[in-house]
Each structure stands twice: as structure tokens, then as C-alpha cells.
Amino acid sequence: MSDNEWPRQLPAPDHGEWHDPPQARGRVLLAAGLVITVLLVAGGVAWQLMSNGSSQPVTQPSAAPVASATQPSVTPCPDPELTVAVAPEMEPVISQAAATLKPAGQRCSAIQVRAEEPGVTVDAEDQPDVWVPSSSAWLRIAADRKHVYQTSGATLGWSPIVLASPAALTAQYAKDGKTAWAGLIQAVTEDRVPVITMPDPLITTTGLLSVHGVHAATALTTKDPGIAQLRALTLRSRLTEAAADPSALIAQMSRQTDAVTASFQVGVFPVVEQQVTIYQKGGYRIPLIASVPVDGQIEADYPFAVRKGVKAGLAEQLRDAISKSAVTAAGFRTQPTAGGARLPDSAAEMLAPVKQWAQFQSLAFQVLLLIDNSGSMNEKIGAGTATKASLLRESGASAAELFNEQTTIGMWYFGAGSVSDPAHTEVVSIGPIAADVGGKSRREALAEKIGAYGPQASAGTPLYQSVLDGIAVMRPKVQAGRPAVVVVLTDGTDGGTRFAMSHQDFLKRLGAAQDPARPVPVIAVGYGPDANMNALQDMAKATGGQAIAARNPADLASAMAKAFLAARSAT
Structure with a gap:
């Protein structure tokens, strides 16, 4: 695991004095669900205010380093031969592969890897030589903006979009252990879910694909496309936050010690399955339950794409250095999931519902x-x-x-x-x-x-x-x-x-x-x-x-x- 790998950012699990037997925990989770329902029916919204009231530690500025006359000068590294932009959750895998290509004993690397949400990369003036976005849909969007990338080799991995929440909250919108966008919309309109967030669909793949998943789900509920659109916007109208960071929400979950508090502070949010897999391996105190919505299954994929005009030599070496075992160990799937919703072929069709969602x-x-x-x-x-x-x-x-x-x-x-x-x-x-x-x-x-x-x-x-x-x-x-x-x-x-x-x-x-x-x-x-x-x-x-x-x-x-x-x- 590289120094930049995401799990390093999560604190170690704090299990404290946890002696309740499984049956007692089940009763606690059931009671937590009932507490949520009672508080929501009472119409209280204080949880929104309290969740924003946490104080941040004050960091004291460190003293400036003192130059030493005997300190040897360090020759700056030359510009990298290859720049790589990677979706944040895949960045540790790519960084590990790049590290294997740096000659032993050399301080400077010919490959520079940066973790970046795909929407940021699309808008960047400095386009990378290699791009590993979290959906091939971004390649079509980039091409529409005259940034042309060609995929190299097979897709690196896949990770479905899942709906995640603390275990105590899942029963409020899931039925028979299965989640659905339509079920979540109903739960939100009936005030059974206190907090629901989504990432920015113009910046993140999770947001982009979730919007299309919601529309695919509501289209199954009616023959009238206008009514389906109204139902999709119903979910948008009830979001507590429309530009949330799933990684920050998972990090917040890792610090939780009470299931009810977690339900009111974190709530329900979409995220790629890989991030939940990493969380679940961490053994944190409050379980995070996640599953693919049955009515709007949609999946992130991770293509390895090279910008048109870039020499292929070093890019091909990097591509060959990425192993399936590393991708699997990082929590990704190495095969696509059957039965997913089809995404539009054109950038304009892809962005139309997303822009509508973002403009709300x-x-x-x-x-x-x-x-x-x-x-x-x-x-x-x-x-x-x-x-x-x-x-x-x-x-x-x-x-x-x-x-x-x-x-x-x-x-x-x-x-x-x-x-x-x-x-x-x-x-x-x-x-x-x-x-x-x-x-x-x-x-x-x-x-x-x-x-x-x-x-x-x-x-x-x-x-x-x-x-x-x-x-x-x-x-x-x-x-x-x-x-x-x-x-x-x-x-x-x-x-x-x-x-x-x-x-x-x-x-x-x-x-x-x-x-x-x-x-x-x-x-x-x-x-x-x-x-x-x-x-x-x-x-x-x-x-x-x-x-x-x-x-x-x-x-x-x-x-x-x-x-x-x-x-x-x-x-």
C-alpha cells in the first residue's frame, strides 16, 4: 500500500468498551430506527443544524525552516516525461505501478501521478498525457471539448454505484435487504430518511452516474417521461447537500461511535462499491451497509486512456505495470456487472439531465x-x-x-x-x-x-x-x-x-x-x-x-x- 493510499486517511478503529451481544446490538439498531422515525414525524430539523456545528481544531503555524550554510543544495527534479491524472480511488494502484518504473536509487521519477476528479480534469488547461477516469463516459465528454484520448488495453476495473448508510438507517428505505432509487425517493418524501446527500454530478463520477441511475429508475415507474422527470427531481429537491464528498462521508463514518448519531449526521449517500469495501475491511465500530439499487444499476469503469499525440513508450510501460491482483486488492472488480443501465452515447445526452440536476x-x-x-x-x-x-x-x-x-x-x-x-x-x-x-x-x-x-x-x-x-x-x-x-x-x-x-x-x-x-x-x-x-x-x-x-x-x-x-x- 502506497503512502498516498486512501485508507491511510481513516483513523484506526476505536472499539472502546464494546461488550453487547449480537442480540442486544440488533435491539439497539431496531430502537435506533424507531427513534429516527419518531423524531422525523415530530418534524424536528435540529439535526441539520447540529451536524454543521462541529468545531475544527486550530492549527498553530510551524516555525519557518532555518537555512544552514552546511546544508547541501538539492538539484530540482526535471519536468516529468509522463503526467497522469487518476480518479482518486484508483490513484494508489497507479502510483504503485509508477513506482516500480523508477530506477533504484534515483530520487526523481519520470512519471507524475495526480489524484483528480474527472470533472476537474475535463476542465483543466493542463491536460494529462494519461488519464484514468472513473467512467469512460468522461472520455466522450472530453472529446466534445476537443480533448481526444485513446484507450490502451482493457479496462482496468469496475465498481458499481451503491447506496450506503449506517446500518440503523438502511431499513428505512430498503425492502427485503434490497435497495432501490424509487424506494429511497418514497422514503424521503415520507420523511423516513433524515439526511441524504449526493456528489456534484458535473465533477464526480458518482454524482454523474447516480443522476442517470435515478432517471433510469423513475422511468420504470410510469410511461410518461415527464412524470418520470418530476419524480427524479423530487429526490433532487430533498437533498441535504448536492455537492457532498463521499470520501469525507466515509471518513466521518469511521469516527462515529453511535448508530443513531451516524444516521442523522451521515445519512444515505451513493458511493462506488470499492470505497465501501475498504471501509468494511477497516473494522470500524458503526457498520456501513451498501448495495446496488435494483432499479437503476449503474457502474463506474476505469479505462486507461492516452492523449492523442503522446508517445506511447512510457505510457505502455505504465499500463503493463498495473496488475489485476493490485486492482483486486484495492477493492475493484475485474469484470463488469451484467444488467446495468445503458448510458447515452453522446456527451450532450449524458450532460442534459446532469446540468438540469446541478442547476436546481x-x-x-x-x-x-x-x-x-x-x-x-x-x-x-x-x-x-x-x-x-x-x-x-x-x-x-x-x-x-x-x-x-x-x-x-x-x-x-x-x-x-x-x-x-x-x-x-x-x-x-x-x-x-x-x-x-x-x-x-x-x-x-x-x-x-x-x-x-x-x-x-x-x-x-x-x-x-x-x-x-x-x-x-x-x-x-x-x-x-x-x-x-x-x-x-x-x-x-x-x-x-x-x-x-x-x-x-x-x-x-x-x-x-x-x-x-x-x-x-x-x-x-x-x-x-x-x-x-x-x-x-x-x-x-x-x-x-x-x-x-x-x-x-x-x-x-x-x-x-x-x-x-x-x-x-x-x-
Whole structure:
């Protein structure tokens, strides 16, 4: 094991006075799971604050070395002949192989190896001569950026992405000893998991592959790709941290002495199997349980790639010096696992869901949903029995899960069936999404109302008045760190009610109501071919929002996902 090998960074196990028999430990783990559930139901979030409150030791600066007149001068090493960038978990294996190529007695090495996350390497100005990323997907991304690498020989190793957590927490999201992304999403939405983190998908392979694993899993739950997208974003909306370091989490686990504390401080996180294997060999006090999600199996692979134009001699010697036994001893598999999800072939397809995931902002978000309740929403879609309203009910139920616990939300229906009807009706009052509304949480009330949505048969569309009123209600709520938006969904154009006004008059009133110090963007979804997209684009432009067209009503869920992301970016 080289001096740079990752396990060296973990402290020695501290077993202390551990005398409980296995049966007692089982009871402790079961009790820990029950404690977690009780605390979560109580709605406590103090664990988030406490987990960030650990103090760091203060390091005293060391004295500067004193030069000695008798100290011999040291000739600096020349530039290396070969530079190598390696995924951090594979770096010890490559460094060991490189060390065997340095002539005995020589201080300088012709090979320089650096541990680096693949996303850092892709963006680096100084491209390495040899690259061992943790997924061949990064080679396609690099080629898209004009960094061309050719693989040399067979893939060095493989390591599946697993979901890991302290043993006391695993039962909260695993079923029959098996984990699944869909099961984790359900556990998160039901508040059975206190902490869940993921690495940055634009920097790390674990993050990159996990995002694709989540999307592969949610695609199995529905035939509607838009709803699958909404369900994937549900997990993103509930992450405690979206740029966590799995190595740091494993190191934190190694210092834990209490299973319940570990569950609240470390929680659930994806990681390559190899890192868990190393942890489990260390004999640490709190077990770390990990398994491959059955509904989104995806695997890291480690190609040996040489940059185009680099002389192959020394690179080939390094490649030949890497033995299968060294790869196996480091915790990697030497054969791929069958049945994994297929990754996109192009860099653009690979990065599309990843960028969407990374652009999501976890804010104390305030949103007012304005849903068109006019008669045209009862129209059928195509030759089947589905209507615009039925698609909205299905998509809206999934959308209700997207909002995190810091969200403030309310919902209005707009539509007037008679001269005396108001322009809009409050269906769910504005307030914290987790707060009680009539004996249930506001999130539950929102999902229930959307599930029972039924448009008025002959109602007109007071679109403009409802948007103006919605902005007026949300503007006083805008605070630093608590942005507000209005999300409006309509399938038609303003008209058919006593609130009708010209487009020019609407824009004039909209402009007069703007307050740059307290902006309220409008995110407008035009639903179906009859939606007035010009009007929606104008109101979005005037408020700093965005207009999204769902020309095909079957694309409503995808449009709602885009609207949700647009609302986040607009704030």
C-alpha cells in the first residue's frame, strides 16, 4: 500500500468498551430506527443544524525552516516525461505501478501521478498525457471539448454505484435487504430518511452516474417521461447537500461511535462499491451497509486512456505495470456487472439531465400556483378518454412532491362562469408546505386538491386579472433569501369574463406594478395548441420569468418540470 493510499486517511478503529451481544446490538439498531422515525414525524430539523456545528481544531503555524550554510543544495527534479491524472480511488494502484518504473536509487521519477476528479480534469488547461477516469463516459465528454484520448488495453476495473448508510438507517428505505432509487425517493418524501446527500454530478463520477441511475429508475415507474422527470427531481429537491464528498462521508463514518448519531449526521449517500469495501475491511465500530439499487444499476469503469499525440513508450510501460491482483486488492472488480443501465452515447445526452440536476437551487422558495379552471380544460386529448384536466391531475400529483420542506406555497384556480363570479378562487392558502391545513399538511392538501381538479363547464378565462392579482399578493412576501414566483398554467387566452382587458392594457398595468427591489417572476406554461404563447411570453419577459410551451398536451408533465426549474433559476 502506497503512502498516498486512501485508507491511510481513516483513523484506526476505536472499539472502546464494546461488550453487547449480537442480540442486544440488533435491539439497539431496531430502537435506533424507531427513534429516527419518531423524531422525523415530530418534524424536528435540529439535526441539520447540529451536524454543521462541529468545531475544527486550530492549527498553530510551524516555525519557518532555518537555512544552514552546511546544508547541501538539492538539484530540482526535471519536468516529468509522463503526467497522469487518476480518479482518486484508483490513484494508489497507479502510483504503485509508477513506482516500480523508477530506477533504484534515483530520487526523481519520470512519471507524475495526480489524484483528480474527472470533472476537474475535463476542465483543466493542463491536460494529462494519461488519464484514468472513473467512467469512460468522461472520455466522450472530453472529446466534445476537443480533448481526444485513446484507450490502451482493457479496462482496468469496475465498481458499481451503491447506496450506503449506517446500518440503523438502511431499513428505512430498503425492502427485503434490497435497495432501490424509487424506494429511497418514497422514503424521503415520507420523511423516513433524515439526511441524504449526493456528489456534484458535473465533477464526480458518482454524482454523474447516480443522476442517470435515478432517471433510469423513475422511468420504470410510469410511461410518461415527464412524470418520470418530476419524480427524479423530487429526490433532487430533498437533498441535504448536492455537492457532498463521499470520501469525507466515509471518513466521518469511521469516527462515529453511535448508530443513531451516524444516521442523522451521515445519512444515505451513493458511493462506488470499492470505497465501501475498504471501509468494511477497516473494522470500524458503526457498520456501513451498501448495495446496488435494483432499479437503476449503474457502474463506474476505469479505462486507461492516452492523449492523442503522446508517445506511447512510457505510457505502455505504465499500463503493463498495473496488475489485476493490485486492482483486486484495492477493492475493484475485474469484470463488469451484467444488467446495468445503458448510458447515452453522446456527451450532450449524458450532460442534459446532469446540468438540469446541478442547476436546481435549494431556496426558501415561495410560489403561487395559478391553474386555469375554464371549460376548455375539459376537452379530450386525441381519440382516447383522456382530457386536459385528467393529465393535469396526474402530472400535478407528482409535481406536489417536488417542493422541499422550506417551501411556502399556495394555489388558486382561475375561471369565471357567471358575471358575479370572482376571477379566481383560493384552493390552498399560502403558507409553509409542511404546516397543518385542516388536519393535514399543506403538501397533502395540495395533492388532494389537484387530484380532485374539475374545471367549470362554461367558465371563461380571466388570465390577465389573475396574474396581476397573484403578483400583487406575492410581492409583499419577497425577502432576502426568500424569493417569490407566480407559476401559471393555461390552455387558452384571456377573455369570456367581465375581467377581460386588452393585451396592451394588461402590459401597461403589469409594467406599472413592477418593483425592481421585490421582483416576482411569472413562469407561464401554455398548455395545448390554443394557448396564447405571445401573451405568455410578454408577461414572462416583463417580469423576468419564462414562458414554456406544451403544444402537445401529453407533454404537460415535462413542461411542469421545466417550469419548476425555471422558477428556481428566475429567483
